[in-house]
Amino acid sequence: MVQMQSQKIEQLENQLTESQNRLAEAQQRLNTATDAHAISIENQSVIAATRQELEATIESVELAMQEDNTANRNTTLGGYGELHYNNLDKGSAIDFHRYVLFLNHQFADNLNFYSELEVEHSIAGEGKVGEVELEQAFVQWDYSQSHNFKFGLFLIPLGILNETHEPDTFYGVERNTVEKNIIPATWWEGGFGFNGELAPGWGYDLAFHSGLNLDADNASASKRSSIRSARQKVGKANAENFAATARVSFSGYPGLRVSAAFQRQSDLTQDDDDNVGVSGIGANLYEFDVQFQRNMFAFRALYAKWDIDSGINQLNEGADEQVGWYLEPSFKLNPKLGFFARYGSYDLLASNSASASEKKQFDIGLNYWIHPRVVVKMDYQQQDNENGTDNDGFNIGMGYSF
């Protein structure tokens, strides 16, 4: 009996030992599993943190890429330039006609400063052929989504070339003579103005600014009545009388832009008769232009006319009417190569039929865009001037903008 009990106890002890061993193994497995789970959780945390760090790194790199992009800086630099070679009846010349720098600054999303500083004819100074000119320096406040207010020194909103004249944007080595002499481009004044959109495609400009001042005592009659020479360029300019310019434009159809502008000059002499006894000359400018582009064809046309008080005739007979126009069809063979022809006429003494002052000009040529913003140009010009001083020949040029 005792022996049987001893065997039973031994058997139970063995079972207990076996169970304890199994429990230990299970505990060990459980511990291992818990460790693995803990490691897994830890790994997931590390992975999440690494992802966050990677995301932050990518975002930093992308931000740096965007900041490296000039457009995202508050202060930006741009410019354009053009080199011309003219081989004309009056002689040959090579001229780095314009070297221009734009410096702009964004004060806020809706408040920007724009400026344009130009060196004309490469060299400037006393007795030199060129000039250094500040052509734009104004602040524009975009006070609403479609309307802006600007003040400072700005380009007058007139014509086709006066505001957009980077060499890669127009045909012909030299700017056309109509806009040069009648508008007269490039023309800037000091003052303030509004511009914006009245309805989709309908734009407006309204500017109040400094006025012209005729050089009434100049020995040359043509200089005395010249609108181009009357630009004061906002350099200690006589401001006895101001001027105003208004323009309405329509660009609500693809490829089309039509503009009509009016300007009032209250007194072209600025109350100063220059000791020649002529003052108080008011003037109105009427200007109309069309630009149209359809596929590879394009067309530009402009008409401009000054209607000036007759007092100016005492300075130069017939100058109370100064008028000009041109037509310019063009065709692009491909995005790089385009051909144009232009025919136009202008007359600075149009009301004097005996003045022989009308100048007609025909141009034909090509633009080759090496890059969308780098262009090589060639053209041939033929003048037919009433006074017989024709100036025929050819021009070659290069230009760029950025």
Place this chain on the structure above:
Amino acid sequence: MKHLFFCLILLSSQLCVGAEYISEQDFISQSFTNSPTMKSIWLKGDRQEVAKEMLGHRYPALRLRYWMDGTKSAWIMNEIGKEKPITIGVTIEGDKIERVSILAYRESRGGEIRHPFFTEQFVGAGLKPNADLGNPVDGIAGATLSVRAVTNISRFALYLSESTASEFAIGQVSH
């Protein structure tokens, strides 16, 4: 003069809000009937080379988000006009442009590009073998650079759409 100034202010519908015309969210919701899936694509290797050809420079990002539902995708990218970035949205169905929208315009001139009379020219345009747009696009005088920016981004969006479609076709994942 004072009266004129206030009249012009009254003409404006929203004061001092900048030139953001459509929010990103509105553009996406207007582009899709169903809720699209947002994905992203890495702009690496060939894609940046194509960007240089089409835009004239590398696109300033490592990845680009886009939205997709079936065969339709929508892309939002920034591109410089003259100086400031224009935010442009392009929706593509299959291999053709369904819609181009200007979400924000920051240049001083040329804002007319946001109007439908201009953007509708892109509808139905695909990418030609020489990487030009299938549709001719007539410009806006005085806004040449902005027109060029929208045209180039439309071409790049078509390329990216095609690029992601071909990736999925061979079983790769782009995000």
